[in-house]
Amino acid sequence: xxxxxxxxxxxxxxxxxxxxxxxxxxxxxxxxxxxxxxxxxxxxxxxxxxxxxxxxxxxxxxxxxxxxxxxxxxxxxxxxxxxxxxxxxxxxxxxxxxxxxxxxxxxxxxxxxxxxxxxxxxxxxxxxxxxxxxxxxxxxxxxxxxxxxxxxxxxxxxxxxxxxxxxxxxxxxxxxxxxxxxxxxxxxxxxxxxxxxxxxxxxxxxxxxxxxxxxxxxxxxxxxxxxxxxxxxxxxxxxxxxxxxxxxxxxxxxxxxxxxxxxxxxxxxxxxxxxxx
Amino acid sequence: xxxxxxxxxxxxxxxxxxxxxxxxxxxxxxxxxxxxxxxxxxxxxxxxxxxxxxxxxxxxxxxxxxxxxxxxxxxxxxxxxxxxxxxxxxxxxxxxxxxxxxxxxxxxxxxxxxxxxxxxxxxxxxxxxxxxxxxxxxxxxxxxxxxxxxxxxxxxxxxxxx
Numbered sequence: 001x002x003x004x005x006x007x008x009x010x011x012x013x014x015x016x017x018x019x020x021x022x023x024x025x026x027x028x029x030x031x032x033x034x035x036x037x038x039x040x041x042x043x044x045x046x047x048x049x050x051x052x053x054x055x056x057x058x059x060x061x062x063x064x065x066x067x068x069x070x071x072x073x074x075x076x077x078x079x080x081x082x083x084x085x086x087x088x089x090x091x092x093x094x095x096x097x098x099x100x101x102x103x104x105x106x107x108x109x110x111x112x113x114x115x116x117x118x119x120x121x122x123x124x125x126x127x128x129x130x131x132x133x134x135x136x137x138x139x140x141x142x143x144x145x146x147x148x149x150x151x152x153x154x155x156x157x158x159x160x161x162x163x164x165x166x167x168x169x170x171x172x173x174x175x176x177x178x179x180x181x182x183x184x185x186x187x188x189x190x191x192x193x194x195x196x197x198x199x200x201x202x203x204x205x206x207x208x209x210x211x212x213x214x215x216x217x218x219x220x221x222x223x224x225x226x227x228x229x230x231x232x233x234x235x236x237x238x239x240x241x242x243x244x245x246x247x248x249x250x251x252x253x254x255x256x257x258x259x260x261x262x263x264x265x266x267x268x269x270x271x272x273x274x275x276x277x
Numbered sequence: 278x279x280x281x282x283x284x285x286x287x288x289x290x291x292x293x294x295x296x297x298x299x300x301x302x303x304x305x306x307x308x309x310x311x312x313x314x315x316x317x318x319x320x321x322x323x324x325x326x327x328x329x330x331x332x333x334x335x336x337x338x339x340x341x342x343x344x345x346x347x348x349x350x351x352x353x354x355x356x357x358x359x360x361x362x363x364x365x366x367x368x369x370x371x372x373x374x375x376x377x378x379x380x381x382x383x384x385x386x387x388x389x390x391x392x393x394x395x396x397x398x399x400x401x402x403x404x405x406x407x408x409x410x411x412x413x414x415x416x417x418x419x420x421x422x423x424x425x426x427x428x429x430x431x432x433x434x435x436x437x438x439x
Contacts, residue, residue: 049343052327058436062349065439157325164328209350212406216347 050173051216053180055160056099057153059187059210060106066191066206067199070107074193075100076186076273078115085276088229090126091175092272095182097123098163101156103190110146113156117142120159127175129166173220181217181237184210185269192262195255204255211244211261233268240264299423306391307332307362307429316359316433319396323355323435335364335417335426342412343375346434353437354399356410360389363428368413369395373405384408 076096085093101116121135138155145151167176188210195203214237221234243261250257309330317325331342348354360367368388374381384405385397399405410432417426 049345050329051345051347052329052434054347054349055326057324058326058349058352061436061438062352153324161325161328168330213347216345219345 049219051177051219053176053216054183054213056095056183056187057102057105057156057160059183060099060102060190062210063187063191063203063206064106066195066202068191068194068203069196070103070109071190071194072109072112074190075103076119078112078119085126085272086229087127088178088227088233089272089275090123091178092182092185093276094120094123094127094163095179095184096186096269096272097182098156098159098179099183099186099190101159105149105152105156108149110152113152114139114142114146117155117159124163129163134162177217177220182272184213184217185265185272188262188265189269192258192265200255204253204258207258208247208253211247214241214244236264236268240268301423301425303425303427304364305427306364307427309362309429309431312359312361312429312431313433315361316357316394316431319357319359319394320355320433320435322438323353324438326354326434326436328434329432331412331430331432333363333414333428333430335414335419335428337416337420339416340414342414344410344412344432346408346410348399348405348407350404353401354408355435355437356395356397357433357435358389358395358412359431359433360394361392363389363391363414363430364426365415365417365428366390367430368415369397370411370413371397372409372411373407375409376411381409 076093078097078100097116097119101113101120104110104113104116117139121138138158142152142155145155163179167173167179188207191203191207191210217237218234218241221230240261243264247253247257247261307330313328313330316328329344333340346354356371358367358369366388369385370376370383371385372381372383384399384403387395387397389395399408412430412432419426
């Protein structure tokens, strides 16, 4: 009887130990499998189609070449970032501030450039990219080279690179689209409000080209309809896209034809600014 | 009774002798920082625009990555692909439309070895609405279940400053 009990205990212990070991293996296998699956997903996510959106600096450079004059009153007040607002709106605002920074740099507005660097830093914090920018180093470099346009451009390019790295590391392609949307809205606003009779035709051509770029904003949102704020925003953008499509049906486009589209863009831009208050 | 005990011990010993599953070894050739630095050198004098590091895990099948780049007309672009961090050669194809579109025109097609870069510039006066960049990763040549080969391609874009 004692032997039977001993055997039973041994068997239990061995099986338990095997079970434990098996469980470890299973866990280990589980982890392995999860890791492997994660890798698979990661690779798959990496391999998914991606849009490399034009940077705010490039967009503003394109408009700048049309001969737009600097108008300080057109850009966002650099205090607009401090109030709060949703993550979606703050991300759009971050793109808009990056555009205003580019606009100031290309127009040699060094002090205002610094203000927008601060605005970008605060908005990045609001978006949740806290501590992402090496802010102190960035400001020190910018302040030291305030009169050197190339150095400030380098700082702006560095900000862009850090944002790109954040998007890439977090696979947050929706934010990439929202950042672009912010830049898109702000640069259209600047161009539409500041062209003159002299450059009307060139700016019109650029604005039509710029309107076409809106199509790329939708790419990362193809499967996302859960967020109500986003849904509302996408609906407004869809309407805008349709207005642009009907514009293309015209044989010849005049600047005045842009009025309805521009009014819709201004409405979206204003609602984002208003949401910060 | 003794037989049962012996049987149990034998089974237990047998189970104990099964070797634990080994985690596969990961070989990652990616040198992201170096690739970015070298890529930026090749980008100059074009102004830095965007950077994309495509992380690759080699598979038994070929892989394809599609990147869409919206283009502003009258802007000239330079694209640099740094494949120094890849365990295998890569192929790059640039088209003006999605590759499955019959009207797609191949603007560039080429290979880069594991220590090389590819550089392509859009020609002045060439107007596109967008370009499609395709990175083709060949299937792995090492069929070892205990080895995972990884690497990366750093892709940089820049535009000409007028």
